[in-house]
Structure formats: structure tokens, C-alpha cells
Amino acid sequence: MYITHLVAPKHGSTEAECEDAVTVLPIRPHDFMLREPLTAGVCDGATESALAKDWARLLSRAAAEHSMASPDLLAGGTAFEEFASAAVSQWEPWLEQYTLARHEQGRPLKWYEHTKIAEGAYSTLLTVRVDQDAELPLTSTEPGWRWRAAALGDSCLFHVRDNRLVQAFPVESVEEFGTTPDLFGSRNHDVALLSRRSRFVEGRCGPGDRLFLMTDALAAWLMSVQDQEDAVEQLLEFAGPEDLEQFNNWLNRMRGCGQLRNDDVALVRIDFEGR
Numbered sequence: 001m002y003i004t005h006l007v008a009p010k011h012g013s014t015e016a017e018c019e020d021a022v023t024v025l026p027i028r029p030h031d032f033m034l035r036e037p038l039t040a041g042v043c044d045g046a047t048e049s050a051l052a053k054d055w056a057r058l059l060s061r062a063a064a065e066h067s068m069a070s071p072d073l074l075a076g077g078t079a080f081e082e083f084a085s086a087a088v089s090q091w092e093p094w095l096e097q098y099t100l101a102r103h104e105q106g107r108p109l110k111w112y113e114h115t116k117i118a119e120g121a122y123s124t125l126l127t128v129r130v131d132q133d134a135e136l137p138l139t140s141t142e143p144g145w146r147w148r149a150a151a152l153g154d155s156c157l158f159h160v161r162d163n164r165l166v167q168a169f170p171v172e173s174v175e176e177f178g179t180t181p182d183l184f185g186s187r188n189h190d191v192a193l194l195s196r197r198s199r200f201v202e203g204r205c206g207p208g209d210r211l212f213l214m215t216d217a218l219a220a221w222l223m224s225v226q227d228q229e230d231a232v233e234q235l236l237e238f239a240g241p242e243d244l245e246q247f248n249n250w251l252n253r254m255r256g257c258g259q260l261r262n263d264d265v266a267l268v269r270i271d272f273e274g275r
Helices: 052-069 071-075 078-089 091-104 111-118 191-197 216-224 228-235 241-256
Strands: 002-008 020-025 038-044 125-132 145-152 156-161 164-169 199-205 210-214 265-271
Touching (some): 002 020, 020 052, 020 265, 038 052, 038 265, 071 199, 164 199
Antiparallel strands (some): 156 164, 156 210
């Protein structure tokens, strides 16, 4: 497998203001062939909540780390609830450090910031793990992979074969995108509710297949275009971090002609190779 990811802010915002976050494990260069399991967490922080970008980054990292240590969480149930509880438990210690740092910088929190922060931060969540397929017959001459995913909200996974869409998860049509997706709250201790609202799926990939993980603006564009094969070919132009500037320019052209909503974008690409 080869994996690369790109994160770009909306037009008019800086990289530091971007509320989309990606964590990929293990950490390897994009041109390094991975043979071990990999996990990815993709999160889209909700702009209307305070510290959304920080929660998205914390949550994406927690999702990737826990999926690597406990793949069963991608089947839901108790394992997912334990992950959710562990992720939420990281928020208060992080917030204490943030509040202290602001004070030491001479920028203590304002009263209205306290009010907003007390409401918690919110983000979508997409978590994916890929393993070698242990159920392939011994006579198989080609490798295979099994992927599992969990999603809360509208960050999406697309399974692509021959540049054609095989599967979309958890959103299956562009009409399903709305303004109020389900969100993972930094102070939501009702982990059973989070588990019930999340969706879980698994699939298998062979050589030449690809997985794309992306946040809602780019996902909605891909699902809305008439020629999805051409759209996939456009995305394949961006194969590594050195393409980030080109990716930003492409996004802005798409925004300029009204094809893409002006929002932060996160994209993860996983390529499956033969022997």
C-alpha cells in the first residue's frame, strides 16, 4: 500500500485556521510501500463550536491510535464505546494546558470564551483500518486487503476500482449532505449514544484498487459530478505532499467556478499494489 494525505484551508483562511484534521499511522513517507496494518482518522471540526480545530486534531489522533491498538472498535459495541470514552477523557487535560498557556502569554480567556468553551467542541469522525486479508486462499497469487471503517457524520470513504466508484460510506448520495451532520462532542460522555449514532462497515480491496477518505465539501463534489471517472482522474493528479500547492490551486479553481463549496478540505488516498 501507498498512502498520502493533503489538508487545505478554505479560500481566505490560513493553514493554522483549518478545522479539518488527518492522522495516519504508521508515519511513513508517501512513497514508502506499507506492508503492515495502517489506520487513519479524518475529522471535520464544526465551525460553530469553540476550539473545533483543536478537538478535530485530538480526535483524529485518538481514532488512529486506538484503531491500531484495538481493531475491534471498528465493529462497534463495547470496543467503540471504550475508544469514545478515552477520546473524551483527553479533552479536559488538554483544555487545562491551553488555558494555562493563554494566561502565560498574557492572553487569558475572555468571559465569552469561557461560555463558548463550556458548550464543548464538535467534529465529525471517519476512522479506517486496513490489514492484509487473512482469509485469502493459500493458492491466491495476488495479495488482498481487508478494510474496516467507522463514521459519525459526513466525512466519507470511497472505494474506487478502475477509476469507478464501487462503494461510498457513510453517505451514499449527494442529497444526504446537510447542514447538521451528527457530531462527536468533546464533552459527550454518553458513549453508548455515540456508538449507536455511528455507522460501521467493512470491505475488501485487490491490486489496483484505491480508497479515498475526504471531508464533506470534496465528498459532495465527487458525488455530484456527472463524470465520476474524470473526477477520480483529477484527484489522482495529487500524489504526495509536494503537490499541496497544486492541490490548493485546483481547489480554488473549482470554488471559483461554483463546483466546490468554499470549505476546509482533507483528503487521504490509499493505493493498493500487486506483487
